[in-house]
Amino acid sequence: MNGPMIITLIVLIAASILFVSGKIRSDLVAIGSLIILMLFNILTPAEALSGFSNSVVIMMIGLFVVGGGIFQTGLAKMGSRVLLRLAGTSETRLLVMVMLVTSVIGAFVSNTGTVAVMMPIVVSLAMSAGTHPGKLLMPLAFASSLGGMLTLIGTPPNLVIQETLLQAGYKGLSFFTFTPIGIVCLLTGIIGLLFLRRFLPDHQKELGKGKKKGRSLKELAKQYQLTQNLFRVQVNKDSPIQSKTLLELDVSAKFEVNVIEIRRKISAKNQFFKTINQEIAGPDTVIHEDDILYVNGTFERAEQFAQHYGLTLLDHHVAERSGPQSEQSEQYATSEVGIAEVMLTPNSSLIGRLVKDSGFREKYRVNILGIQRKEQYLLHNLKEERMKFGDALLIQGTWKDIALLAANQANVVVVGQPIEESRKVTMDIKAPIAAGIMLLMVALLITELVPAVVAVMIAAVLMVVFGCVRNMEEAYKSINWESIVLIGGMIPMSIAIEKTGAATLLSEGLVSMLGGYGPIALLAGVYFTTSLLTMFISNTACAVLFAPIALTAAIQFGVSPYPYLFAVSIGASMCFASPFSTPPNALVMSAGRYKFSHYIKVGLPLQVFIGVVMVAVLPLFFPF
Structure with missing residues (x-):
């Protein structure tokens, strides 16, 4: 040798x-x-x-x-x-x-x-x-x-x-x-x-080693009974609430429900890239025809709100609702919008304030969906509730806004990792596109019309271009x-x-x-x-x-x-x-x-x- x-x-x-x-x-x-x-x-x-x-x-x-x-x-x-x-x-x-x-x-x-x-x-x-x-x-x-x-x-x-x-x-x-x-x-x-x-x-x-603090989205939805208190109403053509802001309507005071999110279809020229626009509801949010309002409250109050304004209630009474809880709870979390639990710090300036005066919606663009106080869960009429030390608040907003709130630890501490949780939420509306790209890749690999490496790179680029991967940063992180x-x-x-x-x-x-x-x-x-x-x-x-x-x-x-x-x-x-x-x-x-x-x-x-x-x-x- x-x-x-x-x-x-x-x-x-x-x-x-x-x-x-x-x-x-x-x-x-x-x-x-x-x-x-x-x-x-x-x-x-x-x-x-x-x-x-x-x-x-x-x-x-x-x-x-x-x-x-x-x-x-x-x-x-x-x-x-x-x-x-x-x-x-x-x-x-x-x-x-x-x-x-x-x-x-x-x-x-x-x-x-x-x-x-x-x-x-x-x-x-x-x-x-x-x-x-x-x-x-x-x-x-x-x-x-x-x-x-x-x-x-x-x-x-x-x-x-x-x-x-x-x-x-x-x-x-x-x-x-x-x-x-x-x-x-x-x-x-x-x-x-x-x-x-x-x-x-x-x-x-092995799984125990990687376990993070904080409850999963599914666990939060179950603990705060989200699936029993979320209802969807659609704005009809002749509804009187069209072109009005939520501040003008004052829905929470009149009907004891909160409009927390609005989803509207957009007639996009680029409909492959995005077909649904999601918006966290705020005081200045304007209602349009065919909007779907996500309403938090009891079924009776949601039904009363829908009947008063001639809206279509898309969900039935909780006893009649079907489907696995995980699927229902996903209505609260998408690739853009999510939920998280926050704890009040001992020196928080929010202690003693009413929820309606907290500024969560105005300052951080997030909604409070529920409060856990010791073993009790408060889910209704939250605006008049006074926050106390030890309260855990369930909030909803865009993942970006929740992450910004997590960075400000003067008043609250966000439990869990919002950015990590956002990556777990799937963009189901893009699944058919991803399936088509995958089948194209398989077909190119079988027929050998192009070299295998070219077939794979075409599929990877298409996944990013058509939004099946959220952005290039996510594409790099997937490697x-x-x-x-x-x-x-x-x-x-x-x-x-x-x-x-x-x-x-x-x-x-x-x-x-x-x-x-x-x-x-x-x-x-x-x-x-x-x-x-x-x-x-x-x-x-x-x-x-x-x-x-x-x-x-x-x-x-x-x-x-x-x-x-x-x-x-x-x-x-x-x-x-x-x-x-x-x-x-x-x-x-x-x-x-x-x-x-x-x-x-x-x-x-x-x-x-x-x-x-x-x-x-x-x-x-x-x-x-």
């Missing part, structure tokens, strides 16, 4: 140890490895930085943005509801369902694209079912690779061995030649994960940069391994060493050598490297090359033991809260288990 090869292998081993230990951030380890390889002139600066211009890295950035759009529009939540109805809340059924659906999509779409489409849905599904996302996301990533073995186009190594066979004069493979062995591979993966899932992040322990830097930093490692001859030395040495023990031993050698090396270089590069070696070894042995080339393809694709071995593994790392050790505990045994099964089964499908 030459000097550069020894240094490369030392760097690779050291990086692997640091990845497993988890004591240093994985992206820092990847960058540190690149610096060392540059200092020893093993990689040029251009080669070391080539990973960050690699199409896989650019595609991952785009896929994070697409995933953000699927999340923020509520499309993920809708998809998760469908799967939840089919699978129930059983963790076993959910795991099997997710893997089956993912593998079918992965048979026709790239595994990275498959994970991008499914990941937001699966996270939402896990949350709805009360399961830690980590229990389903790693199976999702692995299933996308398993699904790639079902068809000829499922994964690049399949096409590599097809080309190798054709160039050598052998009969090519049909579209579904892989399907029988792919089904065995998928079933083996599902069975293996059912036993290994115990090593995935635990629900109680997990640690994963991007990790993959970008590790891709050049494969250049160093090939450049120094380490890959060729390892592959040829193992094949020649095992060749004397018969075709099965050689098949195992080809499979596991490919499987080992694909942990450090891309599966496509690994297949390109090993396919001719496997073909030559089979010819020298006088046996059929088909099982050996299938071993190369499957071995290169079934890499689960590290987060940087495939883009799907890296994509789910952050959302699943995985450490490198999770991939070792779950992925490595699964990789070995599938390998053992494949070595035993391949000769049955493709005899020597």
Whole structure:
């Protein structure tokens, strides 16, 4: 072995140890490895930085943005509801369902694209079912690779061995030649994960770590009985309140209800971007025809108000109202408007003041919906209520105004984090647009009309342009940069391994060493050598490297090359033991809260288990 090869292998081993230990951030380890390889002139600066211009890295950035759009529009939540109805809340059924659906999509779409489409849905599904996302996301990533073995186009190594066979004069493979062995591979993966899932992040322990102070929007809505006190009335054509301000109408004094918000349709030329205008009601708010007023108060008072002014009451009595509470409470919170709980500080100048004199609406543009005083909730006739120390006030306003109130801590303290809460509220009206963009991306990936990276970038840009992602800042925040830097930093490692001859030395040495023990031993050698090396270089590069070696070894042995080339393809694709071995593994790392050790505990045994099964089964499908 030459000097550069020894240094490369030392760097690779050291990086692997640091990845497993988890004591240093994985992206820092990847960058540190690149610096060392540059200092020893093993990689040029251009080669070391080539990973960050690699199409896989650019595609991952785009896929994070697409995933953000699927999340923020509520499309993920809708998809998760469908799967939840089919699978129930059983963790076993959910795991099997997710893997089956993912593998079918992965048979026709790239595994990275498959994970991008499914990941937001699966996270939402896990949350709805009360399961830690980590229990389903790693199976999702692995299933996308398993699904790639079902068809000829499922994964690049399949096409590599097809080309190798054709160039050598052998009969090519049909579209579904892989399907029988792919089904065995998928079933083996599902069975293996059912036993290994115990090593995935635990629900109680992991979720408890990230828990923030403050109640969720759903919890606040339940505590303050919002769904029982919110009613919608629509302004009709002949209503006398048109063109009048709320100050002129003095609704709260006359009917003991508060108009807290107005939503009106806008005849926009750009209706794709926004179709509903939301406005927090204030004294100067002017009422227009077809406006929908959100009224807070008892049903009897809301009905009285509607009848007096000839308005249409869109909601029935509380006993007749249907739908899950979470859906009803969402009327109080959208991507622009939200609710929050505030506490009066000990020295607050608001203590002793009447709510109507507090200036909340005039100064901060927020409405007070309720007051919690010890164990009692005050929900009606709040204007005449005098505020006391220890009161918790439920307010509603735009997320921006609530955040401004949170910054002013002289009189009140906002419980929770308004900006973080605002990101959890979905823009359901944009869901059809997000679905259309996602289908366009999938169609482009299947038809290959444009390169995969172009298809993904088109989808990412469209998500921002059509408002499926709130703004460019949100688009950037949806990207997990640690994963991007990790993959970008590790891709050049494969250049160093090939450049120094380490890959060729390892592959040829193992094949020649095992060749004397018969075709099965050689098949195992080809499979596991490919499987080992694909942990450090891309599966496509690994297949390109090993396919001719496997073909030559089979010819020298006088046996059929088909099982050996299938071993190369499957071995290169079934890499689960590290987060940087495939883009799907890296994509789910952050959302699943995985450490490198999770991939070792779950992925490595699964990789070995599938390998053992494949070595035993391949000769049955493709005899020597």
